Structure formats: structure tokens, C-alpha cells
Amino acid sequence: MRFHKSETSFFILIVFLGGVGIMLYRARTALDMLLPISVDSDVTALIRYVIEANSLAALFLIAALLCGIFLIYPLIRIQAQDHGKLQEMTQILSARSESLAQAALTDGLTGMQNRRYFDEALKEYLAQFGRINKPVGLMILDLDHFKSINDTYGHDVGDAVLRAVARCLKDYTRYHDVVARLGGEEFAVVAPNMDKDLLAKLADRIRKAISELNITIEDAQLKVTTSIGVAVWDRRESWQEFYRRADKLLYNAKNLGRDRVCV
Template sequence: MRFHKSESAFFVFICVIFAAGLLVLHAYNLLHTNPAALFRADELEQAAYLARLLFGSGVLVATALFFGLFFIYPLIRTQVREEGKLRAMTETLSARSETLEQAALTDALTGMQNRRYFDDALKEYIEEFRRIDKPVGLMILDLDHFKEVNDSYGHDVGDEVLRAVARCLRDMTRYHDVVARLGGEEFAVVAPNMSEDMLVKFAERIRRAVAGMAVLSGNMRLKVTTSVGLAVWDKRESAEEFYRRADRLLYQAKRMGRNRVCA
């Protein structure tokens, strides 16, 4: 059993008192058993008085030992146990808080980051890349005719399509890209340090990968496509303005026939 620091200090204190008690007891024995051998005859009364003092000191030391072992130590032990329980409770609450915070930033259906996380991450990327003067790319993706999938095959199949698209996006993006589900069938990718040409090629690879997927559900084999609007931050606009510009380009891709990238 490991001892708390306060318990260890208490035992050191008890050991010191115990050692002092042994010395007092040894001195008392010397005085009590043969005082004549230590003092002259005219000093025997003083020796007896000294023996009584030593005896009294021994009684006090014994009382301190008894009180420490049977009253003070149980109090310290109880305090240590309560402190341990409090620490364990704090750790549990902290872990639960982190879990709740993670849940608040994660889309429950796909396991991706959610809109709240995306909004915060886009602002942070813009601030950081403003400082180092590097580009930030943003693409907004929306699955084409997704309502028809839900209406024709049911929401369970629609959910499986969303999860499949989420896996595809995670596989196609880099580790430092932010990939999030914004809601419904809309996704977003923040791609830092990419020029517009690079971002267009990147978005095209993702569009082709989504179009090439086959989502299996029972005997059904579904195909989906996505429209993509993308923009590169102009180093002046806010995160909201940046997002709205990419979103307008997404709707332009929808108007132009879907399953395409519009930059």
C-alpha cells in the first residue's frame, strides 16, 4: 500500500517521538534502579525529583504516541481516502467533459466533424495563414438529387450513402485538411496551402471518386454524384464571406447541370 505524503510525515514524527520515549525510559531506569551509583548521598532527593520528571515526560510521550496512532492517524487516513475519491471523481468528470466536448464537435451519423467544428476551424486557419501569407482553399460539396434517394429507398439507405461519402472524403483528403458534414447532404473541406489550380484538380479527383462509388444496400447498388463549389481565400474576406462565396459557386454548379466543379 502506497502512503500519502502526510501519512509518511506522520510516521516520521511518530518514530522521532518513539525514539525520544526510549531515551527518556532508559534515563528513568538508570535513575530509578540505582540512583546512589549516579549521585552523592546529599543529591539523592534531587535524583528522585529528576526521575519523577523523566517519568512524567515518558507519560507525556506515551500519551502523544497513543493519541497520534489512534486519533490523529485515522483522521489523516480518512482525509487521504476522501482526497483520493475526490481526485478520481475529478478525473472522471474531466474525461466525461472531454467526451461531451468531442460529441458536440462530431457528427453522430458519419463520425466526421460537424458544422460547429468547421466554423471554428475555418476562422483559425484564416488567422494562421494570414500570418504566414499562404493560401487557404475551401470546397463545399452537395450530393445531387439526394432527396430522391431518401424518398425511393428510405432514410436508412440514405444514411448509408452519407456514411459512404464521408469515408470517401476521409480517404481522399490529407491529414491536415478539415473535413466536415455541414448538415443534410452537404459537406465541406478546408484545404490549406493550395492554389486555385491545385484545388480544382483536388476537387475533381474527389468528384470522380464519389461518382465512382457503389453503395451497396441489400440487393441494391446505388450511385451518387456531387456538385462542388470552391474558392481560394482572397486574404481580405472574413470566414463568413469566404464560405458564402464558395457556397454561391456550389449553387452555380447545380444550375449548370450538377456533378461538376465550379470555381
């Protein structure tokens, strides 16, 4: 059983009062021993007065102890329990708030970051890496002919494809890269401190890895490809302009035949 600080303080006070009681008892015993051998009437009267005062103090002490144990302590205990319940409720609400905040920034299907998180992260990355004069790369990916997968095999299969692509993206990116599902079959990767050549090579490795995914549908193997637009921030454009430029390169890749990277 754990005690609240106020309860512990109360018990310490009770111990001190008990100590005072013991001292009063010992003083009373000593005075009782002196009384029979006293020959001076004034001294005897003083001893009797002190004994009576000692007895009265002992009565007050006993009353204080009883009042504390049976009246004050129950109130302290109730307040401590209420405080504990309030603290527990606060922790539960705090954890729930964090969970809801995380859920608001996470894509429920793939477990990746969502569009809301991506927008904020892209702005922050441009601001921070712009200060230290380092490049920021952006890849926008869109799965080719994904609608036909949903139409042919159903949305459950389409969801399985999206989760497989999400795992592939996580495997091929670094821990500090931002990997997000923007919506539908569109994904994005923010890759700081990578120039155009490195980013193009990474994008092509991702494209090949996605094309090599084996997604089993009953007895058939489903294949999927992706088109990727790749851009490196020019340090002048806003995050919205940067995103639109990468998105435009994605559509160039689509128009050039899909399953390719356009830089």
C-alpha cells in the same frame, strides 16, 4: 493500500516519537544503574528528580502516541479518503466535460467535425495563414439527388451513404485539413496552403472517388455523385463572404448539370 501524504507525514511523526521513547528508556536505564553507586546525596537527589521527570515524559509520550493512533489518525484517514473520492470525482467530471465538448463539435452520424467546428476553424485558418501570406482553399460539396435516395431506400440507407462519403473525404484529405459535415448531405473541406489549380485537382479526385463508391443495398449497387464548389481566399473577404462565394460556386455546379467541380 496507498496512503495520502498527510498519512505518510503522520507515520513519520510516530516514528520520531518512537525514537524519542527509545532514547528516554535508555536514559532511564542508565540513571537506574547510576543510582545505587552514587555516594553524594545531592547527586542522588538529582538523579531521582531526573528519573521522575523521565517517567513523566514517558507517560506524556505514551499518551501522545495513543491519542495520535486512536484519535488523530482516524480523522486523517477519513479526510484522505474524502480527498481521494473528490479527486476521483473531479477526474470523472473533467473527462465527461471533455467528452461533452468533443460531442458538441462532432457530427454524431459520420464522426466528422460539425458546422460549429467548421465555422471556428475557418475563421482561425484565415487569421493564421493570412499572417504568413499563404493561400487557404475551401471546397463545399453537396450530394446530388440525395433526397431521392432517402425516399427510395429509406433513411438507414441514406445514413450509410453519408458515412461512406465521410470516409472517402477523410481518405483524400491531409491530417491538417478541416473536413466537416455542414448538415444534411452537405460537406466542406478547408485546405490550407493550396492554390487554385491544386485545389481544383484535389476536388476532382474527390468527385471521381465518390462517384466510384460501391454501396451495396441487398442485391443492388447504389451509386452517388456530388457537386463541388471550390474557392481560394482573396485575403480581403471575411470568412462569411468566403464561404458564401464557395457556396455560390457549388450551386453553379448544380445548375450546370451536377457531378462536376466549379472553380
